[in-house]
Amino acid sequence: MIPVSDHPPQTVDSKGTASIERVLIVGGTHGNELTGVYLINQFDHSPGCLARSSFKTVTQIGNPRAIAQGTRYVDQDLNRCFNFLAPPLSSRQHYEKERAKDLFDQYGAHGTTPVDFVIDLHSTTSNAGLMLILDHLDSFTLQLAAYLQGKEPEIKLYSSLGSGREHDSMRTLGRYRLGIEVGPIAHGTLQAELFRKTESLIHHVLDYVEHYNGGRRSAPLGESSSTSALTVYQYVGAIDYPKNEQGAITAMVHPQRQFQDYQVVNPGDPMFLTFAGETIGYQGKTPVYPIFINEAAYYEKGVAMSLTQRTNISPGN
Amino acid sequence: MIPVSDHPPQTVDSKGTASIERVLIVGGTHGNELTGVYLINQFDHSPGCLARSSFKTVTQIGNPRAIAQGTRYVDQDLNRCFNFLAPPLSSRQHYEKERAKDLFDQYGAHGTTPVDFVIDLHSTTSNAGLMLILDHLDSFTLQLAAYLQGKEPEIKLYSSLGSGREHDSMRTLGRYRLGIEVGPIAHGTLQAELFRKTESLIHHVLDYVEHYNGGRRSAPLGESSSTSALTVYQYVGAIDYPKNEQGAITAMVHPQRQFQDYQVVNPGDPMFLTFAGETIGYQGKTPVYPIFINEAAYYEKGVAMSLTQRTNISPGN
Numbered sequence: 028m029i030p031v032s033d034h035p036p037q038t039v040d041s042k043g044t045a046s047i048e049r050v051l052i053v054g055g056t057h058g059n060e061l062t063g064v065y066l067i068n069q070f071d072h073s074p075g076c077l078a079r080s081s082f083k084t085v086t087q088i089g090n091p092r093a094i095a096q097g098t099r100y101v102d103q104d105l106n107r108c109f110n111f112l113a114p115p116l117s118s119r120q121h122y123e124k125e126r127a128k129d130l131f132d133q134y135g136a137h138g139t140t141p142v143d144f145v146i147d148l149h150s151t152t153s154n155a156g157l158m159l160i161l162d163h164l165d166s167f168t169l170q171l172a173a174y175l176q177g178k179e180p181e182i183k184l185y186s187s188l189g190s191g192r193e194h195d196s197m198r199t200l201g202r203y204r205l206g207i208e209v210g211p212i213a214h215g216t217l218q219a220e221l222f223r224k225t226e227s228l229i230h231h232v233l234d235y236v237e238h239y240n241g242g243r244r245s246a247p248l249g250e251s252s253s254t255s256a257l258t259v260y261q262y263v264g265a266i267d268y269p270k271n272e273q274g275a276i277t278a279m280v281h282p283q284r285q286f287q288d289y290q291v292v293n294p295g296d297p298m299f300l301t302f303a304g305e306t307i308g309y310q311g312k313t314p315v316y317p318i319f320i321n322e323a324a325y326y327e328k329g330v331a332m333s334l335t336q337r338t339n340i341s342p343g344n
Numbered sequence: 345m346i347p348v349s350d351h352p353p354q355t356v357d358s359k360g361t362a363s364i365e366r367v368l369i370v371g372g373t374h375g376n377e378l379t380g381v382y383l384i385n386q387f388d389h390s391p392g393c394l395a396r397s398s399f400k401t402v403t404q405i406g407n408p409r410a411i412a413q414g415t416r417y418v419d420q421d422l423n424r425c426f427n428f429l430a431p432p433l434s435s436r437q438h439y440e441k442e443r444a445k446d447l448f449d450q451y452g453a454h455g456t457t458p459v460d461f462v463i464d465l466h467s468t469t470s471n472a473g474l475m476l477i478l479d480h481l482d483s484f485t486l487q488l489a490a491y492l493q494g495k496e497p498e499i500k501l502y503s504s505l506g507s508g509r510e511h512d513s514m515r516t517l518g519r520y521r522l523g524i525e526v527g528p529i530a531h532g533t534l535q536a537e538l539f540r541k542t543e544s545l546i547h548h549v550l551d552y553v554e555h556y557n558g559g560r561r562s563a564p565l566g567e568s569s570s571t572s573a574l575t576v577y578q579y580v581g582a583i584d585y586p587k588n589e590q591g592a593i594t595a596m597v598h599p600q601r602q603f604q605d606y607q608v609v610n611p612g613d614p615m616f617l618t619f620a621g622e623t624i625g626y627q628g629k630t631p632v633y634p635i636f637i638n639e640a641a642y643y644e645k646g647v648a649m650s651l652t653q654r655t656n657i658s659p660g661n
Contacts, residue, residue: 068592072619097644211530214531216638216643218638220602276382280534280535285535300536302389303386321533321535327414
């Protein structure tokens with residue numbers, strides 16, 4: 028387990044020595060991922076459903092200008108703009124950099140209304156199913172994950188440590204963080220079933236926080252899965268599409284990989300199919316478990332899929 | 345069968361009284377539908393594969409500026425810009441209107457290099473499978489469809505008559521026309537299997553044209569399916585998402601409709617699910633067969649799905 032370097036959790040004790048006072052739910056960090064956008068709208072129409080006794084939940088639309096134009100972003104991916112230690116990308120007007128700074132000034136640790144826990148809602152064209160993105164593998168996060176998996180066994184756990192997102196994403200606004208990634212959903216569309224499942228998951232998260240804050244005083248959550256080992260898909264890298272000397276893609280994700288997120292790929296297994304019909308095998312020396320396979324937004328990032336290793340981690344207690 | 349009013353085919357005789365001299369294959373009419381874009385690129389790398397003895401095939405990228413920015417269009421859907429009888433949308437610079445005029449001046453009936461037959465390549469987030477879009481139900485087109493279905497039984501036939509596309513689409517450049525629509529594919533992505541099937545389909549189309557031009561002199565194509573009735577999904581209308589007074593969507597495609605293109609919907613069957621979880625049934629009085637269900641690009645057009653009636657049509661001989 029890699030030690031966490033920034034925004035370390037103030038407590039790794041699930042008994043509630045430092046309670047969570049404010050939870051932020053963000054939708055539309057990417058403007059064409061409609062599940063989060065419409066969930067936030069729906070929550071805002073009936074805010075009572077988010078109410079819990081021990082903490083306040085606030086909602087936020089991430090990138091309104093990108094939503095208005097139906098694109099992921101305007102100038103740059105907002106979910107890469109929260110590393111304020113990095114030098115600015117350019118001196119010109121930059122919508123997402125300014126947006127990130129505004130959100131940081133509001134919700135960050137020293138902001139006007141700081142938040143303790145950020146839930147950021149995403150969708151993907153890959154076959155993510157219901158994926159939890161975990162930036163820190165601390166006790167709070169792992170026990171939350173165990174609780175959610177007890178409620179929704181199909182949930183998959185992805186540890187983003189090392190991917191960069193633990194430093195530059197929307198989620199960095201909170202010391203506790205959860206990304207919810209659902210798919211496959213084509214960008215610019217809604218899918219009712221995954222919408223409802225995401226909504227349900229958020230309610231489970233809020234219930235867990237209520238329990239966490241209340242410690243022994245709150246109703247028991249059920250212990251069935253909280254001591255079992257968790258299967259975590261740990262980020263280890265990414266693989267680009269085969270390209271020619273001009274930088275143009277020369278192959279597609281192989282049909283045997285399409286929608287096969289979380290499935291093992293052994294050395295030599297088919298990875299890509301060239302436009303001329305030739306299969307390109309996996310060149311690595313050890314098995315990997317690809318995720319984010321054929322995510323539309325990653326073509327321009329040079330990522331055909333992310334590679335993970337599957338590990339088992341005890342959530343502790 | 346509705347009579348065709350513009351660009352009537354010069355012949356409805358499959359014996360080849362007016363031969364096809366030039367075929368145009370277009371990809372990237374919509375800039376984020378990558379199957380066509382990369383197929384055209386692939387054809388241009390090995391143009392010999394398109395060569396047939398009795399006609400010339402040319403390829404064309406439809407909307408290069410939209411492709412460069414990864415969007416469907418820049419100013420307006422190019423596939424609605426070919427009705428030159430309609431008044432211009434505005435007097436300002438308009439990329440797609442100018443692009444359509446340029447293509448018309450090149451490939452139209454009185455252009456510099458007129459084409460007889462246009463094949464336009466599309467993809468959709470709906471579960472189209474392999475769909476042929478037919479603007480005219482003339483003998484040439486129906487026999488082509490019968491031939492292709494003989495090669496690929498999963499092909500579905502959609503008659504767009506009455507949808508408007510027979511007047512304003514890229515395909516109107518030719519007196520014979522075929523839209524190829526494959527899905528579900530998220531915009532901005534490639535899917536190897538549907539890419540290969542589309543490529544294969546194009547070769548079958550070119551083989552058919554070769555046969556059509558050659559008449560009895562060419563090799564027999566096989567008669568197995570050419571006299572059987574064809575199942576055609578005839579456009580009869582479209583249905584919008586439920587919306588509130590501000591014009592905002594209030595419901596999603598119902599889970600029982602998602603990906604169920606070509607399946608019958610009877611009065612009262614679930615159509616939408618509101619964000620609050622209520623089911624909205626189909627209000628029509630007669631059964632319909634929806635297609636283009638949950639197509640991303642149609643949210644802004646006010647189309648949750650197109651409605652069709654299923655009919656049987658003899659291809660003649």
